Structure formats: structure tokens, C-alpha cells
Amino acid sequence: MSGAAGPGRVTPDAGGPAVAATPEAAARVRRRRHGSAAATLVLVVLAAIWFFPIYYMLIDAFKPGYDLLTYPPQLWPAHWTLSNFQEAFTVNGAGPTVPQPSFLSSLFISVMVSLIVVVFSVGISLFAALATARFNFRGRSVMLVALLVAYMVPFTSLLIPIFIELNKFGMIGTVPALIIAYVAPVLPFTVWTLRGFVASVPVDIEEAALTDGCSRLSAFRKVIFPLIAPGLVATAIFAFILAWNDFAFANIILGNSGSIFGGQAETATVWLVGLINPSRVTPWGELFAASLIFTLPVMLFFLTFQRRIAAGLTAGAVKG
Amino acid sequence: MATVEYRHATCTYPGMGSPAVASLDLAVDDGELMVLVGPSGSGKSTALRMLAGLEMVTSGEILIGGRVVTGAPPKARDIAMVFQSYALYPHLTVRDNLAFPLKQKRVPRQERDQLVEEAARMLEIEEMLDRRPRQLSGGQRQRVAMGRAIVRRPQVFLMDEPLSNLDAKLRVQTRAEIAALQRRLGVTTVYVTHDQVEAMTLGQRVAVLRDGVLQQCDTPRRLYEHPCNVFVAGFVGSPAMNLDRVPFDGTAVRVGDQSVPVPGQAAAAARRAGLTEVVLGLRPDALVVAGDAGADGTPHLSGVVQLVEDTGSDAWVHVEIPSRVPLRVVCRADSRRLPTPGDAVPLAVRAAEAHLFDPAGGERLGG
Numbered sequence: 223m224s225g226a227a228g229p230g231r232v233t234p235d236a237g238g239p240a241v242a243a244t245p246e247a248a249a250r251v252r253r254r255r256h257g258s259a260a261a262t263l264v265l266v267v268l269a270a271i272w273f274f275p276i277y278y279m280l281i282d283a284f285k286p287g288y289d290l291l292t293y294p295p296q297l298w299p300a301h302w303t304l305s306n307f308q309e310a311f312t313v314n315g316a317g318p319t320v321p322q323p324s325f326l327s328s329l330f331i332s333v334m335v336s337l338i339v340v341v342f343s344v345g346i347s348l349f350a351a352l353a354t355a356r357f358n359f360r361g362r363s364v365m366l367v368a369l370l371v372a373y374m375v376p377f378t379s380l381l382i383p384i385f386i387e388l389n390k391f392g393m394i395g396t397v398p399a400l401i402i403a404y405v406a407p408v409l410p411f412t413v414w415t416l417r418g419f420v421a422s423v424p425v426d427i428e429e430a431a432l433t434d435g436c437s438r439l440s441a442f443r444k445v446i447f448p449l450i451a452p453g454l455v456a457t458a459i460f461a462f463i464l465a466w467n468d469f470a471f472a473n474i475i476l477g478n479s480g481s482i483f484g485g486q487a488e489t490a491t492v493w494l495v496g497l498i499n500p501s502r503v504t505p506w507g508e509l510f511a512a513s514l515i516f517t518l519p520v521m522l523f524f525l526t527f528q529r530r531i532a533a534g535l536t537a538g539a540v541k542g
Numbered sequence: 543m544a545t546v547e548y549r550h551a552t553c554t555y556p557g558m559g560s561p562a563v564a565s566l567d568l569a570v571d572d573g574e575l576m577v578l579v580g581p582s583g584s585g586k587s588t589a590l591r592m593l594a595g596l597e598m599v600t601s602g603e604i605l606i607g608g609r610v611v612t613g614a615p616p617k618a619r620d621i622a623m624v625f626q627s628y629a630l631y632p633h634l635t636v637r638d639n640l641a642f643p644l645k646q647k648r649v650p651r652q653e654r655d656q657l658v659e660e661a662a663r664m665l666e667i668e669e670m671l672d673r674r675p676r677q678l679s680g681g682q683r684q685r686v687a688m689g690r691a692i693v694r695r696p697q698v699f700l701m702d703e704p705l706s707n708l709d710a711k712l713r714v715q716t717r718a719e720i721a722a723l724q725r726r727l728g729v730t731t732v733y734v735t736h737d738q739v740e741a742m743t744l745g746q747r748v749a750v751l752r753d754g755v756l757q758q759c760d761t762p763r764r765l766y767e768h769p770c771n772v773f774v775a776g777f778v779g780s781p782a783m784n785l786d787r788v789p790f791d792g793t794a795v796r797v798g799d800q801s802v803p804v805p806g807q808a809a810a811a812a813r814r815a816g817l818t819e820v821v822l823g824l825r826p827d828a829l830v831v832a833g834d835a836g837a838d839g840t841p842h843l844s845g846v847v848q849l850v851e852d853t854g855s856d857a858w859v860h861v862e863i864p865s866r867v868p869l870r871v872v873c874r875a876d877s878r879r880l881p882t883p884g885d886a887v888p889l890a891v892r893a894a895e896a897h898l899f900d901p902a903g904g905e906r907l908g909g
Contacts, residue, residue, distance in 0.1 A: 424629065426625045426626075426629035427629045429629065430630075432595075432615070432616040433621060434617075434622070434643035435617045435694075437617065449632065
């Protein structure tokens with residue numbers, strides 16, 4: 223049919239808005255469709271590669287112990303169980319002799335550390351962002367350049383210098399040391415991100431609030447704060463994820479020698495790795511169940527708010 | 543409603559050598575619409591912001607309603623300001639934007655709603671009350687900004703180039719509406735613009751500023767007819783006044799090969815100053831392509847048409863008058879009989895409307 227289509231004639235089988243009026247146009251549409259299909263295929267493969275470990279963690283959390291080590295691995299459990307979850311909360315951690323912190327207390331430490339990191343990093347960076355976006359002061363440019371340089375330094379490369387500094391103060395193995403170790407590298411990012419948000423709020427709006435009867439503080443509270451709230455959320459999430467997911471800093475600075483409320487303390491990531499111990503059989507079922515519990519809140523949060531998070535991370539970057 | 547007074551008010555920005563506003567003395571009457579006009583960097587917006595409390599007064603005083611407010615924060619001045627960018631609160635609806643200043647004043651909810659409705663009705667934005675600013679056009683946003691200013695019935699309105707973001711047609715329409723609204727409300731208003739046409743059409747009085755210094759404050763008519771110096775003469779009026787340095791022989795000036803007698807008072811002042819050269823100012827209206835104005839008996843210059851600007855209602859012709867240093871002037875022509883570029887045309891001069899200025903300081907000569 224399409225062979226009968228001459229120049230200027232609409233091919234009846236082309237359909238849709240991309241109706242090809244000429245053979246060249248038809249070829250262009252075909253090429254575009256092929257290109258689009260290839261891109262989709264690549265994306266599907268990439269998504270599958272990324273998703274597979276999550277899937278594997280998910281199904282192994284529900285497999286009984288004897289199904290976990292079968293070869294070839296089962297990609298769909300033959301038997302389902304919830305016992306791994308129950309045992310995750312009762313199994314002891316890494317130590318071969320000394321009883322280690324429980325998963326629940328490690329989760330508590332992770333939540334507490336992450337939330338405190340969020341509060342400190344957002345609080346400090348909010349004031350720093352306001353200062354650098356709204357006020358001219360001596361050394362402002364130097365400070366901004368320093369922040370940018372610090373922002374470019376890989377997170378992990380700061381581990382040893384931070385360790386040495388904290389060690390001088392005898393803080394290694396304490397929860398406050400870990401909080402400081404997280405807040406320090408998070409700040410450059412959060413200050414830069416929030417600064418973009420503050421700078422994108424026109425000064426006129428703040429001044430309008432002042433002439434409308436606000437004090438500086440109430441102008442900030444009633445006008446500036448609601449406008450930069452998406453930025454605050456984005457930076458808070460960034461800080462939370464960084465502290466929540468980290469293993470290296472938590473393992474070296476806190477390890478499992480930390481203490482809180484009189485008991486031993488370690489973060490959930492360190493606790494999970496502690497289950498893999500050469501001196502005993504690794505409880506894989508409990509490990510996957512605990513990993514799932516640890517991952518689930520962040521995953522659900524991201525799936526729910528992914529659009530807002532993406533918007534928040536980019537909204538302050540350019541002037542609207 | 544209240545009077546506004548600047549007393550030697552000066553504002554110098556940190557690190558800047560010269561003040562942005564230098565020793566400004568200006569009094570605005572109760573209910574008056576005063577326009578501050580000047581080119582970029584003239585200090586007009588700074589002067590307005592000093593009045594709003596958004597800029598620090600380095601020295602001098604500012605009074606609103608006879609009360610010194612020099613160091614008072616904006617909220618203690620009972621003013622309302624309309625910004626060039628409108629500065630609407632993007633996270634609030636139009637209704638909440640209008641109610642915002644009333645909430646700060648803790649006006650009871652019922653009264654607040656009533657005042658918002660009233661302002662919305664006055665500005666014909668009732669249907670937009672539940673929209674957000676981003677859903678409004680430029681003209682609608684401008685109305686909301688006006689509404690936010692009028693809703694709280696302040697003592698003074700401050701307007702910082704509120705029309706400059708509107709297109710030309712809407713600007714003319716809104717200009718008339720602002721004038722009508724101000725007359726109806728009778729609130730003392732200080733209005734800043736760089737557009738001298740806007741200044742002349744809106745202001746009951748117009749204050750012309752240059753480099754932070756007040757040049758002249760007068761009624762639009764008087765500014766046009768009696769500019770106090772070369773700057774005001776050149777700034778006020780569109781097209782601008784023709785200003786050229788010409789020889790002066792005691793009673794007349796020489797333009798090209800023609801002698802043009804000048805008004806007696808101006809000539810006397812120039813003579814008293816012992817000047818042999820003056821700056822001659824002629825409005826384009828005072829130079830007419832001869833024959834069009836029927837200006838018999840008036841001195842005639844001759845020149846060559848360079849450019850013709852036909853705006854429909856008016857036509858302006860750029861003419862070069864041969865001289866030792868050729869003079870280029872703009873004059874009015876009858877749009878029904880326009881010359882074309884390259885034509886040699888006679889120009890009738892209304893000598894009685896000539897202005898003379900001192901070439902050294904630029905001050906006006908004579909009354």
C-alpha cells in the first residue's frame with residue numbers, strides 16, 4: 223500500500239500524528255521508531271541489571287535457609303517463609319564471643335544518626351545559604367569557592383583526614399563523632415543547593431513583605447520559608463540518604479565499639495556486614511530480611527516522592 | 543493620608559564615593575501624586591526606597607505626616623509599595639496576597655474579607671481571587687499588586703515603575719486607571735518612572751533627578767515651558783528639545799546664516815552674564831516646516847531633510863542646517879504633506895518660544 227504513495231500523498235497505513243507525506247518522511251518516521259525501540263530496549267536491560275539485586279534480596283528474604291544455597295539459584299522461591307524476619311530481630315551480630323548489638327538497636331542508631339545529621343546539615347546550610355545569597359560581606363566569594371571545591375572532593379577521600387582530626391579529640395568510637403563526620407562533607411552540597419533556592423526568591427518579594435507589615439523574621443517565616451521549602455526537603459533527603467546508606471564512615475569511625483545509653487552501638491549497615499563472619503556460617507536469610515527492612519523505607523519514600531525530589535534538586539539551580 | 547517630606551536626605555552606599563541621593567529636599571502635599579523621574583542611576587528609586595525604609599538614610603530626615611520616620615522600619619511607616627516586578631507572593635492565591643497586609647495588621651477575618659472583596663471589585667479582579675500569581679497575565683498581576691497596596695488604606699502609596707513590564711497599549715490604559723484611582727482614593731502617592739511621558743501625564747508635580755541631585759520640581763506644564771537647566775530641557779518632552787550652542791550678539795542668536803531674535807528677558811540675562819555664546823533650546827513644536835504652520839513674518843531657517851518619522855498623529859522631521867558646525871534639529875511637520883529625505887525645506891522659528899541656557903553651567907537664562 224505504501225508503495226503506491228506518491229509525493230504529497232498521505233499514506234493510509236501511516237496513521238497517527240506522524241503521517242508521512244513523502245517516502246523520505248516515511249523513512250524518517252521508521253528510523254525514529256527503530257531508534258526509539260532500541261533506546262527502550264537498552265533502558266529495559268539497564269533497569270533489569272539495576273533491579274536484579276533488589277529483586278534477589280526481596281525473594282531471598284522470604285526463602286527458607288535450605289533454599290538459599292541451592293545451585294542453580296532459585297529465581298522464584300519454591301517455599302515461602304517469614305522466619306528470616308523473625309530471626310533478624312533475634313540473631314546476634316558479628317562478634318564470635320561477645321554478644322553484639324541487636325538489629326533493632328542498630329536500626330535505632332541509624333535512624334537517630336541520620337535524623338540528627340539532617341537537622342544539623344539543613345539548619346546550618348539554611349543560615350549559610352541565606353548569608354551567601356542575601357548579604358554582601360568580606361570573604362563571601364572566597365567562601366563560595368571553598369564550598370564549591372569542597373563539594374567536588376570525593377566523599378570517601380575525606381574519611382582519613384576526618385578520622386585523624388576526630389582522633390585528636392578522642393572522639394573515635396562515639397556517635398557524635400559519626401554525626402560530625404557526616405555533617406562536614408554534606409554541608410557543601412546542602413549549602414550550594416539551598417543557596418540556589420534562596421537566590422531564586424526575588425529580593426522584591428522579601429521587601430514587599432516588609433512594606434506589608436512584616437518584620438525581617440516574619441518575612442522569612444511567612445514568605446521566604448514556604449518558597450524554599452522544596453529545597454529544604456531535597457537537601458534533607460540528600461543528607462538523610464548519605465548518612466543512612468553509608469558503611470565506610472560508620473565502620474571506621476563508630477565501628478561496633480560505640481556506645482549509647484550504656485549499650486553498644488553500631489549503625490545498621492555495619493550490623494548487616496557484621497553478619498558475614500568467617501568464624502561461623504553466614505545467616506543469609508536473616509541478612510536478606512534485615513537488608514530488606516533497612517532498604518524498604520527509603521525505597522518507598524523515593525517511589526512516592528521521586529517527582530518532587532527531582533524537582534526540588536533542580537528547581538533552585540536556574541532562575542524560573 | 544499624609545504629607546511627605548525629605549529634608550536634606552542623603553543616601554550613600556557603602557564603598558561608593560558619591561551619594562546615590564544627595565541632600566534631597568522635597569515636600570509632597572497631602573493627597574498629591576508626585577512623580578520622581580530621571581534616567582538610570584539618577585537616584586529616583588533610591589529616594590523612593592529611602593521613603594519606604596528599605597534603604598538607609600545616611601544623613602538628613604524623612605517625615606511622613608509630620609512624623610520623623612528616618613530610622614523606622616518599613617512596617618512602622620504605614621506605607622504600601624507597588625514594585626516593578628509586582629512582587630506578588632507566588633505561594634499564595636490572589637485573595638491571600640490581598641489579605642496579607644491586613645493579616646499583618648491583625649484585621650479581624652470578617653472585615654478582612656470585606657476589604658479584600660471591595661478592593662477586588664474596584665480593580666475588577668473578583669474572578670481571579672482564587673488563582674495563583676503564575677496563572678495571571680502581566681496586566682492582571684499589576685492589578686493584584688495595586689490591590690495589595692490599596693486594600694490596607696495606607697497613608698502613602700509608593701510606586702516603583704509599576705508599568706514598565708506592561709506592553710505599550712496596556713501601559714497607557716493602566717496609567718489612566720492609576721491616575722483615576724489615586725484621585726478617587728486621594729492618597730498621597732510618590733511614583734517613580736524613567737519614562738518622562740508617564741511622568742508628565744500622571745504627575746500633579748514632577749521632580750526631575752540627575753546623579754542623585756534634584757534638578758527641578760514643578761508642574762508638568764511648567765517643567766515643559768520653563769526648564770531650569772539644559773538637563774531638564776533635554777529630558778522633558780518628546781521628541782527632546784533641540785539644544786545647540788550658538789553665537790549670541792546681545793539681542794539675537796545666529797543659527798546657520800540666519801539671525802534669530804530671542805525673548806527679551808533671556809537676552810538681558812545673557813548680556814548681563816557677558817556671554818557671546820549661549821545654548822539655544824527650541825522645542826520641535828517651535829520649529830515648523832514653513833508653510834505648514836502659516837508662520838508669516840517669523841524668521842526662517844533652511845535645511846536639508848535627513849529623516850522623517852511619521853507616527854500617524856504627528857510627524858517629526860530631522861533636518862540638518864548648514865553651518866560651520868552643521869546643526870541637526872527635529873521639527874514638526876504636517877503629516878498630510880510630508881517632505882522626503884534629501885528635500886531642502888524652509889523652517890519657521892517661533893522665536894518667542896526659544897530658551898537660552900548658560901553654556902558653562904547649563905542654567906536657564908532669564909525667567
